[in-house]
Amino acid sequence: MDATNVFFYLTYEGAVDIDSISDPAMKASILAQINNFGQTPRQLFQKPHPQRRLRQKPPLMNVLRQHNLLFPQEVRTLTFPISHIAVFHEKILAVKVNQILKPPSFSKYVAWGFPDRSLRIFSYDQDKLISTHEGLHGSGQLKCVDVSKDGRILVTGGEDGVVSVWRFRIHGARKQQDLQLQRSLCAHSGKITCLTVCQAYSLIVSGSEDGTVILWDLSSLEYVRRLPLLPAAASAVHANEKTGNIITASGTNFSVWSINGVCLATRNTSQVPSDTIISITSSCFSDWMETNWFLTGHRGGSVKLWRMEHNSVKDINGMYNRNQSSLDASDNDKCNEKTYELAYEQHEGGKEIPSKDLEYQLMLVKELKWHKQSVTCVHLTNDLKQLFSGDSGGHLISWMLPDELVKLASLQDKDDRL
Numbered sequence: 335m336d337a338t339n340v341f342f343y344l345t346y347e348g349a350v351d352i353d354s355i356s357d358p359a360m361k362a363s364i365l366a367q368i369n370n371f372g373q374t375p376r377q378l379f380q381k382p383h384p385q386r387r388l389r390q391k392p393p394l395m396n397v398l399r400q401h402n403l404l405f406p407q408e409v410r411t412l413t414f415p416i417s418h419i420a421v422f423h424e425k426i427l428a429v430k431v432n433q434i435l436k437p438p439s440f441s442k443y444v445a446w447g448f449p450d451r452s453l454r455i456f457s458y459d460q461d462k463l464i465s466t467h468e469g470l471h472g473s474g475q476l477k478c479v480d481v482s483k484d485g486r487i488l489v490t491g492g493e494d495g496v497v498s499v500w501r502f503r504i505h506g507a508r509k510q511q512d513l514q515l516q517r518s519l520c521a522h523s524g525k526i527t528c529l530t531v532c533q534a535y536s537l538i539v540s541g542s543e544d545g546t547v548i549l550w551d552l553s554s555l556e557y558v559r560r561l562p563l564l565p566a567a568a569s570a571v572h573a574n575e576k577t578g579n580i581i582t583a584s585g586t587n588f589s590v591w592s593i594n595g596v597c598l599a600t601r602n603t604s605q606v607p608s609d610t611i612i613s614i615t616s617s618c619f620s621d622w623m624e625t626n627w628f629l630t631g632h633r634g635g636s637v638k639l640w641r642m643e644h645n646s647v648k649d650i651n652g653m654y655n656r657n658q659s660s661l662d663a664s665d666n667d668k669c670n671e672k673t674y675e676l677a678y679e680q681h682e683g684g685k686e687i688p689s690k691d692l693e694y695q696l697m698l699v700k701e702l703k704w705h706k707q708s709v710t711c712v713h714l715t716n717d718l719k720q721l722f723s724g725d726s727g728g729h730l731i732s733w734m735l736p737d738e739l740v741k742l743a744s745l746q747d748k749d750d751r752l
Contacts, residue, residue, distance in 0.1 A: 342367075345374040397714075397721045398617060398627045400735055401639055404721070406704040409730045416724025418443075419713035426722070427458060428730055431710070437485045444488070446476040453479070453490070455511065465511050471496060477526050483533045483575075487552070488513060491526025497540045497548075499555055517555040521548050524567075532573035535593055539580055541568025547582050549595065559595045570614045577625050583611035588630055590642060590694065599642050599694035609634040615712050624718060628696070631709030637702040637723050637733075642694045704731055 343349050344367050355361040397404060414430035421427070422440045429435055432447035435458070442464065446453045452468045453476060470476060471492030478491045488500040497519040503512045524544030531538055531552065538550040545564040550557060564584035572581040578593035588611055589600035603611060613631035617624050626642040702723070711724040721733040 341374045342371045344368050345371045347373065347376050395735060396624075396718045397733060397735060398624070398639065398718055401700040403735050404700070404702065404733045405736075406702070406731050407734045409722070409732050412728035412730065414728055415726040416711050416728060416730060419711050419722045419724055419730070421713070421715055421720060421722075426730070426732075428711075428724060429458075434479055434481060436481050437483055439485075444479055444481065446479055446490075451475050453513075467513050470498060470500070470513070478529050480529050480531045482531045482552075487516075487531065487533075489529055489531050489538055491529045491540055493525045495522040495524055495526060495542060496520055497522070497526060497529060497538065497550065499538070499552075519548075519550050519555065519557070521557055521560070522546055527568050528571045530571050530573050532575060532578065534575045535573065535578040537573055537578070537593070539571045539573050541571045541582065543567040545584065547571060547580075549580070549593075561591060561595055562597065564589075569611055572614050572616060574616045574625060575618045576620070579616070579625075581614050581616055581628060583614050583630065585610050587611075588614060588628070588696075590628070590696070597692055599692050599696045601640070601696035603630055603638060603698075604632065604634070606634065609636075612708050612710050613712050615714055617714055617718060618716050619718055627714075629712045629714060629721075631712045631723060633708045635703070635705035635707055635709060635725065637705070637709055637712060638698060639700040639702065640696045641699050642696055645693055645695050702733060705729065 344364060350364060352361065352364065355364065409426055412428060412430070416428050417431045418434050419426070419428050420435045420437075420440045427435055427440050429443050433443050433445045436442040436444055436455070441458055443456055443458055444453065445456060448454065450468065451471070451474070452466050453470055454466050455464045456462060457464060470490055471494055474492045474494040476490050477493055480489050481487065482489075486502055488502065490498045490500065492498070499516040499519065500513040501516055503514045504510070505512055519538075519540075522540065522542040522544065523546070524542040527541055527543050529538065529540040533552065536552040537558075538552050539547065540550070541547045541564075545567060547561040547564060547568055548557065549559050549561070561580075561582065564582060565587060566585040568582055568584055570583040573579070574581070579598070580591040580593065582589050582591065586604045586607060586609060587600060587602050590598045592598055603609075610633045611630050612633055615629050617627040619625060628640040628642065630638045630640065632638065705723065705725045707725040707727040707729070709723050710726050711722075713722045714720070723731045723733070
């Protein structure tokens, strides 16, 4: 059978008879080329390889991409409003308002809002008090708390408008846990209403009832920047661990910002002013194409799924040109703030914000309805396989895919491992 030769011809066995070459210079040259290129293995197969059999793979179990197939299944009904959900070793954990599960093992939770204005740490399984910490914000009450992903840093926000950063410290023979103040961050003029810690980008984001959202550096504990003023008090903030994008919620509006404080997209989520956003989250997947999904939980009981799409408009009436790289940082911030404020001016009277004025637009993909009470928490696992929501009535809901699809996905995972 004829074979297609793709290597240098002198490398093939029997391509040239060295002994028949009488010219010593030619012979030396050919030997040098053979030694340089090496020897190509002889042809082993005399017939074509069998055609590869292509196996039709089932779709990946992605609750976002298969959103039209999602249906609710109640996991359990608790006796308290749900404020935080976590999944650890296939175990679904949930705590109530003014509580947060402590990573990375989630075997403990942090609680605040007590009459003595203390912060307390409990074991999750036994609900046993481990430690009590008083006077973290002087005589003021704690309003919100978050913990870093590695569980070593605690950030608190008080009614005094101060954001305090603490480090967990173990000391003594009994290995008692204490909190050591790293720094108190002051820039807000109103009560802290929400905050989040993004350890991947060394970032703290805090929101206040005065509508300000401020970015702090987690490493240096310094002020970084303030986002343009929100139209109302910040009700929720979230930072994506993969992209660094920051999501803010205020009333019925939520916005997506770059880590540099540039507003990428903003959207009015409801025509009913009372249907405010209570909770937000976003996808955090290794594939960059899967990081532009967002979930909002609303006071009216709905969970809305959004996707951020790039806007083809490259120039906004000559006011903001994204290609003008010559703009310095201060001019860029001013331009961004002007564009953002213009969007909210055009929102007056309940009209939808024209997202074309920004680089991206937020598209409503799906509205999930089951809850009759405010959706106080939404949680999406990093592998995009599980979606949970909890409400003020204590209902913990898992949004499931049909069994057939889940079975196909599990078989695919098994085949891939083999």
